[in-house]
Amino acid sequence: MFEITRHEIRQKRKGIVTFSLFVFFFGIMMVAAFETLGAGLDMDELFESYPAFVTELFGKSIVSFGDFGSFITVEYLQWVWYLIVPAYLALFCAGSIAGEVERKTADILLSYPVSRQRVVLEKFLAAGAPVLLINGMGLAAILVGAAAVDVAFEARWAVYAFMQATPFLLVWVGAFTLLSVLVYNEKTVSTLSIGAVFGLYVLDVVSRLVEGVSFLGYVSPMHYYDPGRAMALNIVAWGGSIVLVAAAVALAFGAAYVFTRRDISG
Amino acid sequence: MNIIETHELTKYYVRPGLKKRQTMGIEQVSFAVRRGEIFGFLGPNGAGKTTTMRILLDLIRPTGGTASVLGLDAQKDTVEIRRHVGYIPGEILFYEGMTAGDLLRYYEQLMGAPATRKGELVSLFDIPLDRPVKTFSKGMKQKIAIVQAFMHDPELVIMDEPSSGLDPLVQQRFYDFLLRERASGKTIFLSTHILGEAQRVCDRVAIIRKGRIAAIEDVAELRAKSGKRITVTFEGPVDEADIMTPEVRDVAPLEDGYVLHTGSRVTETLRRIAALPVADISIEETSLEDIFMHYYDGDGDV
Numbered sequence: 001m002f003e004i005t006r007h008e009i010r011q012k013r014k015g016i017v018t019f020s021l022f023v024f025f026f027g028i029m030m031v032a033a034f035e036t037l038g039a040g041l042d043m044d045e046l047f048e049s050y051p052a053f054v055t056e057l058f059g060k061s062i063v064s065f066g067d068f069g070s071f072i073t074v075e076y077l078q079w080v081w082y083l084i085v086p087a088y089l090a091l092f093c094a095g096s097i098a099g100e101v102e103r104k105t106a107d108i109l110l111s112y113p114v115s116r117q118r119v120v121l122e123k124f125l126a127a128g129a130p131v132l133l134i135n136g137m138g139l140a141a142i143l144v145g146a147a148a149v150d151v152a153f154e155a156r157w158a159v160y161a162f163m164q165a166t167p168f169l170l171v172w173v174g175a176f177t178l179l180s181v182l183v184y185n186e187k188t189v190s191t192l193s194i195g196a197v198f199g200l201y202v203l204d205v206v207s208r209l210v211e212g213v214s215f216l217g218y219v220s221p222m223h224y225y226d227p228g229r230a231m232a233l234n235i236v237a238w239g240g241s242i243v244l245v246a247a248a249v250a251l252a253f254g255a256a257y258v259f260t261r262r263d264i265s266g
Numbered sequence: 267m268n269i270i271e272t273h274e275l276t277k278y279y280v281r282p283g284l285k286k287r288q289t290m291g292i293e294q295v296s297f298a299v300r301r302g303e304i305f306g307f308l309g310p311n312g313a314g315k316t317t318t319m320r321i322l323l324d325l326i327r328p329t330g331g332t333a334s335v336l337g338l339d340a341q342k343d344t345v346e347i348r349r350h351v352g353y354i355p356g357e358i359l360f361y362e363g364m365t366a367g368d369l370l371r372y373y374e375q376l377m378g379a380p381a382t383r384k385g386e387l388v389s390l391f392d393i394p395l396d397r398p399v400k401t402f403s404k405g406m407k408q409k410i411a412i413v414q415a416f417m418h419d420p421e422l423v424i425m426d427e428p429s430s431g432l433d434p435l436v437q438q439r440f441y442d443f444l445l446r447e448r449a450s451g452k453t454i455f456l457s458t459h460i461l462g463e464a465q466r467v468c469d470r471v472a473i474i475r476k477g478r479i480a481a482i483e484d485v486a487e488l489r490a491k492s493g494k495r496i497t498v499t500f501e502g503p504v505d506e507a508d509i510m511t512p513e514v515r516d517v518a519p520l521e522d523g524y525v526l527h528t529g530s531r532v533t534e535t536l537r538r539i540a541a542l543p544v545a546d547i548s549i550e551e552t553s554l555e556d557i558f559m560h561y562y563d564g565d566g567d568v
Contacts, residue, residue: 003376
């Protein structure tokens with residue numbers, strides 16, 4: 001078991017490590033920015049002078065910019081985890097099935113005694129490696145950074161925020177995997193996937209800003225994950241995470257089902 | 267028990283687009299491959315050879331008909347079937363970044379059983395294990411595909427145009443290898459568009475054309491149907507009776523000569539022709555097209 005997962009991770013290990021390091025150093029940079037900016041500038045005043053939609057765009061649950069948890073949420077988690085990491089995962093997952101079928105490596109792979117379900121589920125699991133490593137690197141950046149600049153911040157809030165980030169990212173992996181079995185074209189899949197990330201992000205923002213369309217937000221994974229709740233407001237609620245886990249599992253099995261019913265044709 | 271059995275296997279491909287046009291892959295293909303034989307699928311490109319083989323491995327699903335491999339249902343029991351079957355696809359593509367050794371190790375892990383013949387085959391086909399796949403020629407990739415298909419010593423090997431890309435010397439070694447494998451009891455199902463290849467290694471062949479099986483024959487019968495094609499032109503008018511010998515099966519007039527189809531022996535015919543005022547002569551092996559034209563309902567349009 002897990003040969004396909006291991007193979008997939010091995011094939012993509014360089015990319016996984018490079019991107020995780022980028023995430024780590026970016027986090028360290030943001031902590032350093034808090035040290036220099038947050039203390040000097042009165043960010044709160046600046047922030048409040050913007051119209052409501054700008055503040056909605058940048059922060060859901062924040063206290064003030066002088067607060068380390070709020071600052072990191074706005075400047076790091078809320079856009080790197082909302083947009084950049086899902087976009088990276090879109091590229092990671094697009095090739096998983098579509099790429100193998102398109103490049104015809106799937107022909108020999110599927111001549112071995114592995115079921116189509118197993119291929120899809122193992123590929124899904126393989127994306128767990130970058131998800132865990134990226135979250136670990138983000139957490140490390142915040143904790144190492146906070147210790148270095150000596151701010152008062154309880155580590156457990158960051159731990160909660162990243163624990164909740166895991167199902168959030170896995171939902172994306174599930175969605176991208178489903179796209180990857182629906183369309184056997186790696187480029188199309190990655191374009192659609194990245195489009196979906198930005199589209200659903202905007203949908204989440206719009207659903208909070210425009211009256212009467214709040215129901216639209218339920219479609220967006222961003223609706224179920226708000227790093228600021230733990231990081232800034234110090235509230236821990238798992239309801240959203242439960243929805244995300246259920247959705248991720250449903251998407252992964254949905255992708256497996258679709259793949260078993262399709263012809264392999266490049 | 268037959269190793270492969272299909273009954274009226276049919277596959278239409280649905281073309282993407284608004285109209286959902288269907289194009290024919292194969293239609294009512296029925297044949298059986300017996301244990302221990304080398305069975306050839308002989309036909310031109312696009313005849314449906316690949317389609318049939320991909321259905322047997324459940325890479326694609328038939329529109330109608332049934333197929334069984336090793337007595338198991340080709341769709342329902344595909345994972346179990348693939349434990350005992352090796353496969354060489356028509357287009358061979360590997361994970362480019364891996365070395366040949368890592369690649370074979372990966373396939374060994376996927377099989378979940380040790381590849382007992384790996385070492386033997388790697389040395390037989392001279393595979394450089396430590397070189398990355400992307401540096402390999404088409405022929406070398408073909409050889410790796412052969413190794414992966416046979417290394418678990420499967421009961422049956424399905425091969426889609428296995429000799430394409432191999433240089434003549436390796437091709438020869440490969441044919442000898444196939445005959446040895448058959449001698450040790452392995453069943454082989456291969457496709458080819460080359461008549462000579464089918465005659466060289468197969469025991470029986472199914473001739474497939476435009477998605478349908480035109481005939482299933484022993485290679486001996488096929489050999490009897492094949493022979494030489496002599497195209498000869500003369501400097502003056504020559505009567506057909508002057509070139510006819512018992513060796514000639516069929517003759518067609520040209521403006522200034524004839525096209526003769528003969529058996530494999532041509533001694534007497536050549537002797538006759540030599541006595542006439544020959545302008546030009548060429549002698550070729552009978553082609554697959556000729557056989558279609560003369561023996562099956564075909565019009566030679568392949």
